[in-house]
Amino acid sequence: DIVAALxxxxxxxxxxxxxxxxPTREPIDAVRFIAxxxxxxxxxxxxxxxxxxxxxxxxxxxxxxxxxxPGVQRIDVETATEMHAATLERAGDVELFIAAAAVADYRVAxxxxxxxxxxxxxxxxxxxxxxxxxxDVAALPTAPFTVGFAAETHDVIDHARAKLxxxxxxxxxxxxxGEGLGFEVSxxxxxxLWAGGHQRLGPMAxxxxxxxxxELIGAHCHAER
Amino acid sequence: DIVAALxxxxxxxxxxxxxxxxPTREPIDAVRFIAxxxxxxxxxxxxxxxxxxxxxxxxxxxxxxxxxxPGVQRIDVETATEMHAATLERAGDVELFIAAAAVADYRVAxxxxxxxxxxxxxxxxxxxxxxxxxxDVAALPTAPFTVGFAAETHDVIDHARAKLxxxxxxxxxxxxxGEGLGFEVSxxxxxxLWAGGHQRLGPMAxxxxxxxxxELIGAHCHAER
Numbered sequence: 001d002i003v004a005a006l007x008x009x010x011x012x013x014x015x016x017x018x019x020x021x022x023p024t025r026e027p028i029d030a031v032r033f034i035a036x037x038x039x040x041x042x043x044x045x046x047x048x049x050x051x052x053x054x055x056x057x058x059x060x061x062x063x064x065x066x067x068x069x070p071g072v073q074r075i076d077v078e079t080a081t082e083m084h085a086a087t088l089e090r091a092g093d094v095e096l097f098i099a100a101a102a103v104a105d106y107r108v109a110x111x112x113x114x115x116x117x118x119x120x121x122x123x124x125x126x127x128x129x130x131x132x133x134x135x136d137v138a139a140l141p142t143a144p145f146t147v148g149f150a151a152e153t154h155d156v157i158d159h160a161r162a163k164l165x166x167x168x169x170x171x172x173x174x175x176x177x178g179e180g181l182g183f184e185v186s187x188x189x190x191x192x193l194w195a196g197g198h199q200r201l202g203p204m205a206x207x208x209x210x211x212x213x214x215e216l217i218g219a220h221c222h223a224e225r
Numbered sequence: 226d227i228v229a230a231l232x233x234x235x236x237x238x239x240x241x242x243x244x245x246x247x248p249t250r251e252p253i254d255a256v257r258f259i260a261x262x263x264x265x266x267x268x269x270x271x272x273x274x275x276x277x278x279x280x281x282x283x284x285x286x287x288x289x290x291x292x293x294x295p296g297v298q299r300i301d302v303e304t305a306t307e308m309h310a311a312t313l314e315r316a317g318d319v320e321l322f323i324a325a326a327a328v329a330d331y332r333v334a335x336x337x338x339x340x341x342x343x344x345x346x347x348x349x350x351x352x353x354x355x356x357x358x359x360x361d362v363a364a365l366p367t368a369p370f371t372v373g374f375a376a377e378t379h380d381v382i383d384h385a386r387a388k389l390x391x392x393x394x395x396x397x398x399x400x401x402x403g404e405g406l407g408f409e410v411s412x413x414x415x416x417x418l419w420a421g422g423h424q425r426l427g428p429m430a431x432x433x434x435x436x437x438x439x440e441l442i443g444a445h446c447h448a449e450r
Contacts, residue, residue, distance in 0.1 A: 028259065030378060031327070031402060036257045065290055102256070106348075114378050125350040153255060153339050177256060 012218050013054030016094040018144070019047040020087060020101035020133065022062030024080040028125065029112035036102050040064030042149075042175075042188060043100030045210035047072045053214050055096070060086045062101055080104045080130035091137040096221055097144040099134035100173075102151060106130060135167040145221045150174040160193050170194065171220060173213060192216055237443050238279030241319040243369070244272040245312060245326035245358065247287030249305040253350065254337040261327050265289030267374075267400075267413060268325030270435035272297045278439050280321070285311045287326055305329050305355035316362040321446055322369045324359035325398075327376065331355060360392040370446045375399040385418050395419060396445060398438060417441055 021043020047059040048069025106127035160174035189202035246268020272284040273294025331352035385399035414427035
C-alpha cells in the first residue's frame with residue numbers, strides 16, 4: 001500500500017518481526033569455544049528500534065552482555081545450530097526477519113564433553129560448515145521479508161551485492177569491520193542494498209543507525225508486500 | 226617471622242602481589258578467536274582480597290567484564306602470549322604471584338590478519354602450545370611465592386598435586402568445573418594444596434572464598450619466607 005507507506009514510511013506498527021543478534025559460540029570442549037568479536041550491540045539496537053516502531057519483536061540472541069530492549073521477547077541461544085533451530089521454528093510465522101547475528105560459519109566437528117587435558121589435546125581442530133540461517137529463511141515457501149547483514153573488511157559493496165543475490169534476500173545491510181568501525185565499537189556505518197537500489201547510513205551511533213535502518217526497512221517492506 | 230604470622234595470619238600488609246585473571250583469547254583471524262568460559266570473577270576477587278589485606282596489587286587481566294577492584298593496578302591483555310610477557314616482566318620484582326587466569330593452552334599456529342571468507346576458510350585449525358606462565362614464573366631465579374590454579378572436571382586432587390610438583394609451585398588452588406561450580410557461576414569451592422598439606426575452602430561466594438584463600442596464602446607466605 002504505497003499511500004500508507006508514504007504516510008508512515010518508518011512505521012512497523014502491528015508487524016511481527018524476528019531478529020537475530022550477537023555472536024554464536026561453538027564448543028571445543030567443556031570449557032573452550034570458538035567465538036567472534038560481535039558485542040550484539042547492533043542487533044539488540046535493531047530489535048529495540050523495531051519495537052519502538054510498533055512491531056511485535058522476538059529477538060534470538062547469542063551470548064551477549066547487552067540488556068534486552070523494552071518490549072522485546074528474548075530467546076537465548078549459544079551455538080549456530082541452536083540459533084538456526086530457534087529461528088526456523090518461528091520464521092514462517094513473521095512478516096519480517098532481520099539477521100543481525102554474527103553467526104559462526106564453522107563449528108568443531110567433534111567437540112569433547114569433558115575438558116581436554118593439555119597432554120591429550122589435539123594439535124588440529126577439524127571444522128564443519130554451520131547451517132546458513134538467513135539463506136534457509138529466505139528459501140522458505142512462506143519466507144518473510146528477509147534482511148541480511150554482511151560484515152566485510154574490503155570490497156564491501158561487491159561482496160554484499162553478491163550475498164544479496166546468492167541467498168535470495170530482500171535487503172542486505174553491509175558494514176565494514178576494522179578501522180575503528182564494526183565489532184566492539186559504538187559507532188558504525190551501513191551500506192544498505194536491495195535489488196533496485198543502495199543507500200548509505202551513518203557513520204553514527206548504533207542506536208541512531210538502527211532506527212534509520214528500521215525506517216528504511218519499513219518503507220521497503222510496506223512497498224513490496 | 227612465625228610470631229608475626231600468628232599475630233596477623235591473613236595480612237599481606239606491605240607485600241607486593243601480582244595476580245593474573247580472566248580468560249585469554251587466541252585469534253583465528255580478524256574477527257574470530259578461541260576463548261574459554263572463565264568470567265574472571267575469581268581472579269578479580271583474589272586481587273581485590275589481596276589489596277584489602279594490605280598488599281600492593283597488580284592485576285594482569287584477560288578480556289573480562291569485571292570491574293577493577295579498589296586499589297588494584299590493572300593491565301589488560303588479550304592473548305596468552307601477551308599475558309606471559311606482561312607477567313614475566315614483573316614477576317621477578319614481587320613477593321607473591323597468584324596465577325588465577327584461565328590461560329589458553331594452545332593458540333592458532335597461523336592466524337589471518339583479515340577476516341577469512343567462508344569460501345576460503347580452512348577445514349582445520351592447526352594449534353601450537355602456548356607458553357606456561359606459572360611454570361616459567363616458578364622457575365625464575367628470583368621466583369616469588371607462586372600460587373597456581375587448576376580447573377579440573379575429575380580426579381581434582383590427584384591432578385592438582387601432580388601440577389604442584391611438576392611446575393615447582395608453592396601452592397595450588399584446585400577447583401572442580403562443571404556441576405554448577407567453577408566457570409560462569411558465583412559460588413565455588415577450592416582444594417588448596419601445598420607440599421605439606423591440604424585445606425578445603427567453600428563452597429561459598431567467590432568474594433568470601435577469595436578472602437579465605439588470601440588468608441591461607443598469607444599465612445604460608447609469611448611462614449616460608
